[in-house]
Amino acid sequence: MSVPEALTALEKILGDRLSRSKSDLDLHGRNETYFPYAPPDAVAYPLTTREVAQMAQICSAHGCPLTGWGAGTSLEGHALAIRGGISVDFSRMNRVLEVNPQDMDCVVQPGLTREELNRELRATGLFFPVDPGANASLGGMASTRASGTTAVRYGTMRDNVLGLEVVLADGRVIRTGTRARKSAAGYDLTGLFVGAEGTLGLITELTLKLRGQPEAVSAAVCAFDEIGPAVETVIETIQMGIPMARIEFVDAATAAAVNAYAGASFPELPHLMVEFHGSEAGVAEQAETFGAIVADHGGKGFDWSSRPEERSALWTIRHNAYYACLASRKGATAMVTDLCVPISRLAEAVEETRADIAAATIPGPILGHVGDGNFHAILLVEPDNAAELEEAKRLSHRMVERALRMGGTATGEHGIGMGKLDYMQDEHGDAWDVMGQIKRALDPGGVMNPGKMVRGA
Amino acid sequence: MSVPEALTALEKILGDRLSRSKSDLDLHGRNETYFPYAPPDAVAYPLTTREVAQMAQICSAHGCPLTGWGAGTSLEGHALAIRGGISVDFSRMNRVLEVNPQDMDCVVQPGLTREELNRELRATGLFFPVDPGANASLGGMASTRASGTTAVRYGTMRDNVLGLEVVLADGRVIRTGTRARKSAAGYDLTGLFVGAEGTLGLITELTLKLRGQPEAVSAAVCAFDEIGPAVETVIETIQMGIPMARIEFVDAATAAAVNAYAGASFPELPHLMVEFHGSEAGVAEQAETFGAIVADHGGKGFDWSSRPEERSALWTIRHNAYYACLASRKGATAMVTDLCVPISRLAEAVEETRADIAAATIPGPILGHVGDGNFHAILLVEPDNAAELEEAKRLSHRMVERALRMGGTATGEHGIGMGKLDYMQDEHGDAWDVMGQIKRALDPGGVMNPGKMVRGA
Numbered sequence: 001m002s003v004p005e006a007l008t009a010l011e012k013i014l015g016d017r018l019s020r021s022k023s024d025l026d027l028h029g030r031n032e033t034y035f036p037y038a039p040p041d042a043v044a045y046p047l048t049t050r051e052v053a054q055m056a057q058i059c060s061a062h063g064c065p066l067t068g069w070g071a072g073t074s075l076e077g078h079a080l081a082i083r084g085g086i087s088v089d090f091s092r093m094n095r096v097l098e099v100n101p102q103d104m105d106c107v108v109q110p111g112l113t114r115e116e117l118n119r120e121l122r123a124t125g126l127f128f129p130v131d132p133g134a135n136a137s138l139g140g141m142a143s144t145r146a147s148g149t150t151a152v153r154y155g156t157m158r159d160n161v162l163g164l165e166v167v168l169a170d171g172r173v174i175r176t177g178t179r180a181r182k183s184a185a186g187y188d189l190t191g192l193f194v195g196a197e198g199t200l201g202l203i204t205e206l207t208l209k210l211r212g213q214p215e216a217v218s219a220a221v222c223a224f225d226e227i228g229p230a231v232e233t234v235i236e237t238i239q240m241g242i243p244m245a246r247i248e249f250v251d252a253a254t255a256a257a258v259n260a261y262a263g264a265s266f267p268e269l270p271h272l273m274v275e276f277h278g279s280e281a282g283v284a285e286q287a288e289t290f291g292a293i294v295a296d297h298g299g300k301g302f303d304w305s306s307r308p309e310e311r312s313a314l315w316t317i318r319h320n321a322y323y324a325c326l327a328s329r330k331g332a333t334a335m336v337t338d339l340c341v342p343i344s345r346l347a348e349a350v351e352e353t354r355a356d357i358a359a360a361t362i363p364g365p366i367l368g369h370v371g372d373g374n375f376h377a378i379l380l381v382e383p384d385n386a387a388e389l390e391e392a393k394r395l396s397h398r399m400v401e402r403a404l405r406m407g408g409t410a411t412g413e414h415g416i417g418m419g420k421l422d423y424m425q426d427e428h429g430d431a432w433d434v435m436g437q438i439k440r441a442l443d444p445g446g447v448m449n450p451g452k453m454v455r456g457a
Numbered sequence: 458m459s460v461p462e463a464l465t466a467l468e469k470i471l472g473d474r475l476s477r478s479k480s481d482l483d484l485h486g487r488n489e490t491y492f493p494y495a496p497p498d499a500v501a502y503p504l505t506t507r508e509v510a511q512m513a514q515i516c517s518a519h520g521c522p523l524t525g526w527g528a529g530t531s532l533e534g535h536a537l538a539i540r541g542g543i544s545v546d547f548s549r550m551n552r553v554l555e556v557n558p559q560d561m562d563c564v565v566q567p568g569l570t571r572e573e574l575n576r577e578l579r580a581t582g583l584f585f586p587v588d589p590g591a592n593a594s595l596g597g598m599a600s601t602r603a604s605g606t607t608a609v610r611y612g613t614m615r616d617n618v619l620g621l622e623v624v625l626a627d628g629r630v631i632r633t634g635t636r637a638r639k640s641a642a643g644y645d646l647t648g649l650f651v652g653a654e655g656t657l658g659l660i661t662e663l664t665l666k667l668r669g670q671p672e673a674v675s676a677a678v679c680a681f682d683e684i685g686p687a688v689e690t691v692i693e694t695i696q697m698g699i700p701m702a703r704i705e706f707v708d709a710a711t712a713a714a715v716n717a718y719a720g721a722s723f724p725e726l727p728h729l730m731v732e733f734h735g736s737e738a739g740v741a742e743q744a745e746t747f748g749a750i751v752a753d754h755g756g757k758g759f760d761w762s763s764r765p766e767e768r769s770a771l772w773t774i775r776h777n778a779y780y781a782c783l784a785s786r787k788g789a790t791a792m793v794t795d796l797c798v799p800i801s802r803l804a805e806a807v808e809e810t811r812a813d814i815a816a817a818t819i820p821g822p823i824l825g826h827v828g829d830g831n832f833h834a835i836l837l838v839e840p841d842n843a844a845e846l847e848e849a850k851r852l853s854h855r856m857v858e859r860a861l862r863m864g865g866t867a868t869g870e871h872g873i874g875m876g877k878l879d880y881m882q883d884e885h886g887d888a889w890d891v892m893g894q895i896k897r898a899l900d901p902g903g904v905m906n907p908g909k910m911v912r913g914a
Contacts, residue, residue, distance in 0.1 A: 100799070100801065101696075102692055102696075102799075102800065102801035103799040103800055103801045104695070104696065105799070125696075144641060145640075145641045145645075146641075147639055147641075151639060155616075156639050158639075158645065158648070159612075159616065168891070172887050172890075173887070174885075174886065174887045174888040174891055175885075175886065175888060176885075176888055178864055178865055178866045178884070179799040179864040179865070180797040180798055180799060180829075180830055180831075180860075180864070180865040180866045180869065181797065181799075181800070181829045181830055181831075182604055182608060182613050182615075182797055182829050182831065182866075182869050182870065183602075183797060183866035183868065183869060184601060184602045184603075184604075184652060184795075184866075184868045184869060184870050184871060184872040184873070185866045185867050185868050185872075185873060185877065185880070185881070185884055185885070186652070186873060186881060186884075186885060186889070186892055186910065187649060187652065187653055187657075187892045187895060187910075188602075188615065188645075188648045188649060188651065188652055189888055189891060189892070191615070191645045191648030191649065192644060192645060192648065192649055192895075194645065195641060195643070195644065195645055196644055200644075211698070212696055212697065212698040214698065215698075235559055238561070239558075239559075239561065239582075239669055240669065241668070241669040241671065241672075241735075243700070278698075279742060279746075281738065281742055282739060282742065285736060285738055285739065289736075338641075340637040340638065340639055340640060341637055342557070342559075342560040342562070342636040342637060342638075343559065343560055343638070344557065344559035344560045372637075372638045372639050373637055373638055374637075374638075374639065403637075407635055407636040407637070408635055408636070408637040409635045409637045409639075409640035409641075409642045410642050411640065411641045411642050412637065412639050412640060412641060413639065413641050414641060415641040415642075416641070416642060416643060420642065423642070424642070424643060427635070427642055427643075428631075428632075428633075428642070428643060429631065429632065430629050430630070430631045431631040431632060431633055431646055432643070433629075434625070434631055434646060434899065435643055435644045435646070437898045437899060438644060438649075438895055438898060438899075440898070441894045441895060441897070441898035442891065442894060442895075453643065453644075
């Protein structure tokens with residue numbers, strides 16, 4: 001077991017694409033949120049699957065950790081090489097390999113970002129729908145089972161990855177899935193690697209489902225006096241089968257932050273922001289039906305628009321809500337929580353969280369993808385203020401306890417990484433041990449993103 | 458390793474719910490298709506998860522195989538206890554445990570059939586959409602990753618199981634998933650057990666997604682002179698994003714068989730049969746748009762109806778197509794093939810298969826769920842005619858070769874069972890070994906449905 005020996009062997013393959021520069025180590029040792037600086041021993045920039053396979057063989061032989069790195073946008077420290085070793089930066093494996101318009105699928109490399117993919121697709125009439133907000137890499141999105149605003153209509157990465165090429169710890173290269181839309185041929189390995197956070201292997205290629213760009217899109221926003229009726233509106237909308245493309249909640253504090261940040265003029269109340277995709281007549285009908293449900297629940301100011309500039313403004317606001325919240329407390333850094341509950345418990349979960357934060361010493365606007373029962377608090381702390389960070393962790397801890405008590409999950413979309421490992425036992429019980437058995441079967445030496453996901457990792 | 462000792466211990470727990478009667482062994486030793494009679498040593502009828510867990514402990518201790526049995530409707534011999542041991546018949550674990558209308562989910566036992574569930578749901582306005590044709594058990598449907606006519610709209614079992622309770626080989630009882638709609642918390646064990654055909658554990662409880670019964674339903678049928686334009690119609694329809702609830706293909710031979718069997722009067726040509734779900738205005742718009750695509754491709758006789766009795770007649774015909782094809786050759790038994798290809802290759806795959814069957818010594822009408830690229834040939838052979846069975850196997854073999862050559866899968870929905878094990882290497886390569894590693898990690902003694910799914914099983 002020797003990282004230096006691994007580095008020597010890796011350098012022979014990668015040359016100057018194995019970097020130990022301070023700037024590279026710094027970049028890959030930092031994260032989007034509150035986890036401490038944890039630099040790898042080196043950063044590798046592979047160009048091919050073959051190189052990744054060679055890296056895995058070398059690193060397995062020398063017990064040197066391999067931790068994948070996409071765009072560095074994850075929120076739970078997944079990509080930090082906390083046991084040292086190699087940060088495998090996929091930014092130079094970022095090509096679109098195939099687009100198959102008739103089959104509505106594409107084959108891409110893991111370092112490609114979702115915005116880059118959608119730019120390439122623009123002329124085809126197709127798009128890739130999963131939208132976590134950040135311009136994440138597609139390999140990272142698959143590894144963390146990302147979702148976001150459009151999951152209520154188009155599903156998460158679980159639903160949109162048809163197949164993978166994966167390099168295993170021992171250097172074998174496997175292909176999971178096919179380009180057929182469904183299969184009953186064996187264990188669902190695609191589903192196993194999606195969400196495995198790089199602990200079972202490194203994704204080197206993805207086959208993704210694409211969707212047709214909708215003929216028409218309309219968007220709407222409306223305000224409610226209380227959280228309860230906003231959530232009731234969501235439940236009834238989902239039950240009616242209205243195929244919402246997005247249905248987002250922001251609380252009064254978020255509305256206020258957005259007003260201050262973006263010069264908007266939302267009433268300082270809970271809001272729903274929604275989007276409809278379909279035919280011209282279809283989105284009109286959806287908007288009318290949704291509007292009637294909003295009115296039944298006392299929602300105010302409902303207005304819908306299919307003008308692109310108005311829609312775009314609305315979603316720019318929603319996507320910037322994180323930055324608006326950050327800016328609402330000068331100099332603050334954020335811990336962004338993430339939980340998901342059965343939708344019948346959503347109002348209760350949001351209200352309890354709201355009250356808990358109101359009684360705390362730090363602010364925490366709430367917003368989320370409520371069509372899925374998924375929401376976040378953006379807990380705003382002073383950097384280097386240990387007491388505030390502890391307070392944020394306590395609030396987050398109680399959110400997770402609340403989610404599990406209500407039959408939900410510790411994380412709807414951000415994943416386990418470093419921040420949620422302590423909840424795996426509570427959420428999964430003996431099933432967590434089964435995950436450990438699978439990990440040990442596929443990565444007996446523990447070189448794939450060690451310290452993450454499984455017990456005693 | 459002793460099956461008799463296991464039986465003695467099991468009898469103490471189960472009493473007369475462990476049966477060795479000839480009729481029970483006969484029933485559980487037979488299958489819906491051509492695999493030889495393979496009776497278990499005994500049939501168990503557990504009532505509780507605890508009993509199943511005790512059975513697993515006893516059987517693991519004595520090396521006695523455990524093979525799950527739902528409704529016995531599978532088509533690849535999955536449920537045959539080919540190494541003897543216990544056939545675990547879940548027919549007495551068939552209760553609906555919970556229906557949560559607000560969350561649109563339910564919790565059921567594995568022996569409940571899909572028709573029983575939908576009867577119980579009728580008053581709620583909800584339904585369970587996966588429809589493989591046969592009135593299969595929900596545990597069996599999950600274990601085989603069943604799909605069927607509605608998968609194009611509502612997905613397969615992969616997409617409709619939120620969580621499971623599973624008894625592992627060593628008797629541990631685990632829960633996978635939660636009632637939250639999505640989660641990023643750890644490996645997707647739910648997805649791993651769905652489609653594992655009982656080789657990793659026995660499913661004792663399922664949490665299923667439900668859908669709202671559509672406000673309006675309409676159905677249509679149309680004929681084409683050739684297969685090509687029928688398939689082109691399907692591709693264009695999917696690309697337009699028309700949310701088809703069903704889009705089924707039957708060939709001219711199937712149309713003829715249905716005419717003879719059900720007194721129908723379809724032209725003896727390739728047909729598409731489709732169904733639309735939505736609002737009144739929505740289904741009308743969908744039907745008009747689809748009708749225009751049909752006309753563009755020279756389809757004939759397009760007519761749509763939202764009258765329940767006409768729709769019902771249409772789908773009764775489609776669901777009885779299997780029996781109509783069987784009846785088209787007196788005294789015949791059927792080998793039902795199943796493959797799935799990228800939709801761009803569908804016309805070619807169907808045409809090649811059509812030509813291959815036309816040159817063979819046995820008839821084989823073709824029909825399928827073409828919105829997914831999935832189709833079947835119903836190869837009609839005389840019982841006990843070894844030469845014809847060999848001919849059917851050769852045709853099926855070439856269908857699989859064709860599917861794999863075209864980037865598809867050896868089975869879209871029927872699963873591996875006994876019939877497709879020989880194709881796992883060709884389809885999955887080294888990924889098949891990974892499945893074996895997972896199997897050995899979770900079932901080191903090989904008691905869970907031995908002889909199936911993995912290499913050297």
